[in-house]
Amino acid sequence: MKDLGFILASWLATLGSIGVLAAVTIRRARELSRHVPDDAKPWV
Amino acid sequence: MHTATTAAPGAAARTGTRTTRVIGVLALATTAFVVVSAFFLTPADSVQGDSVRIMYVHVPTAWVAYLAFITTAVASGFSLARRHRTLGFDRVAGASGEVGVLFMAMTLLTGSLWGRLTWGTFWQWDPRLTTTLFLFVTYVGYLAVRRIDTDPRQRARRSAVIALLAVLEIPLVHFSVVLWRSLHQEASVLSPDGDVRLDDLMLFTLFAGVAAFTLIFAWLVIHRQRLTALADIRQTVGLDAAIALRRSETRGVVK
Amino acid sequence: MNVALSVARKDLQIEWRTRMVLARVVPFALLVMVLFAVALDSEPLVLRAAAGLVWLATLFSTMLVVQRAFDIETADAAIDTLLACAVHPARVFFGKALALFVQLFALVVVLVTAAMVLYGVTVSGSRVVLLVTVVISATSGLALVGTLYGAVVANMNGRDSLLPLLALPVLAPLLIGASRATEAAFGSQTIDMANGWAWVGLLGVYGIVFGAAGSAAFSPLTESDS
Amino acid sequence: MTNSVASDTTIHLSNAVVALGGFPALAGVTFGVGRGELVALRGANGTGKSTLLRLCAGLVPLTRGVAVVAGVDLLVNRVAVRPHVGLLGHRNGLYGDLTAKQNVQFVAGLVGATASDVSSALERLGIDQRVASTQASLLSAGQRRRTALAALIVRRAQLWLLDEPHAGLDAAARRELDVILRDATASGATVLYTTHEIDQVVGTPRTITLDGGCVASDVAATIGSAP
Structure with a gap:
């Protein structure tokens, strides 16, 4: 495949950064949830 | 870990719910299909060649980025207008702004990689690109403003104003860049967009990409909006304890 | 409107007593223009870029003047009294913008003169009318947007870096418009007078939009919570 | 606006949290x-005196509870x-x-x-020609305080909130300040000021003491004189 480097870079950067943001979000949620009782969470 | 919690035992619920899990699974499945289709199933374009495979990621990110900023603007408007639901709308606006900035960065990156392959240059001062760049910088500033205020209400008010000002700014930027470029005599690079002939599978992959990234956007915004809610609630939960502490510590000290 | 005039007069009194713009910002802007000429190192190039350089130097200077304009308000919490006395915060906004306009207008006059002396720019005949109109409309826009975003970052930590980040993207259309129109007034070959006037139209719309936005947004922005 | 609060009440706080x-x-x-009351607010450092004044002035938001000042509901x-x-x-x-x-x-x-x-106003606070034409940043702390008080008199507000107004003033200025505050209440204004006990305005009829962000005592008499 021609220009594979550019194509792969586009995909990896995009999916990778989304993955990182998702992972950070989950980690943060795990940490913050410890300090908040379940009945204070409107979505539970 | 155990000491810091005022939570009921088994406070295991985090920011996920059944809905977000469904969205997440759908997003993963759709994304998997798009990746496979983009790399292996779809053919190279007759004009663009293999670089069209960047389009399957570039177009959806751009779509989501603009969707995110529209969401931020609308939520900010509601946040200012609805006094009772200010914070709820503000959290959505903020989460959407964060996700939007990430997707816009990816739009700019994938776009410039694609441009290098197609136009032979990473950057073109064309109105759409320039406007996108300014939109990006503006929302980076928006996120910086969100980080400043510790009081949620002040944060909501100030950042909503910034978001609405951005809505005024972007058309002016776009219009002025259009006017600016139209006055220049230099030959502009012919945009090959119109020449692309997409067959059915290519078109379907593109739409699947938009769907996949919209699902990802929804998942991220819901979770991140709940993160902010958790942080705000934690402040309130802490406040009860802090009030009790402040009252009890000094009781009887006054003569 | 009395409140707006009082506020503007007060800001100009302070400038008159301290001469901060005169003694520091004007020399800074002139220095920027000299450095541009040195960096470009080519007389035809400098002449072509003259209009853009004038407005770029003005833009950077605006950041300094705006910060100063709000530092005097927050240094001793005077803005609390000011907002308490003013029933309509929009009038405070226009007052501060007016004072900023006067200071920036003086600065731009100096810089255009400097462009004539340093860069060899000439303005003649009907071009003078265009130039004056551009300077007035662009400076109004600068003053309005500067005041608006100055209020956003007033009393914040790290405001010196936040102000340019927020305000410069918003000021981009103004920079483009003012530079093109001034280029026309400077007699550039790449842009004619009619196009110059078209840009003045954009500057006018810009000023009206942000004037209205500023008067509406100034009140929620200045409610401090700490 | 709340209708339950009588119109002659300038400040109404109920379980106010900031x-x-x-x-x-x-x-x-x-x-x-x-309306027309002269109230002293006492308490050690960090007991919430300044925050209380800033709350009444609309400068900090009410987190919980009720606060109605001069007929305005601060929550709204x-x-x-x-x-x-x-x-x-x-x-x-x-x-x-600027000059004073x-x-x-x-x-x-x-x-x-x-x-x-x-x-x-300048004359009442003993700011003479020379001081009046001096740049405020060059004045002494006491002179600056007097200038600020002069500006406050000029404002003719309904409710005066003063945070340690006696601090930095000499004996003569303190006496004048006492007169000014009593005159203000006599003409219908309400005055709430914070103080350390030695600074008590002579003849203040009511003293509220704060501790730990709460009211510790509220006595209708001047501290140090017979109730």
């Missing part, structure tokens, strides 16, 4: 002040209270680059007071 960055500076304060619109209130905080709110007189003149211009109001 959290500053998560810290409850006021942890549930309840009291009322009627705390900005609307500002025109009715004159606040003299820890900081004087002066422009250091220019500062007072500026405030006068905002509220539509006349030139004679300005000169009589």
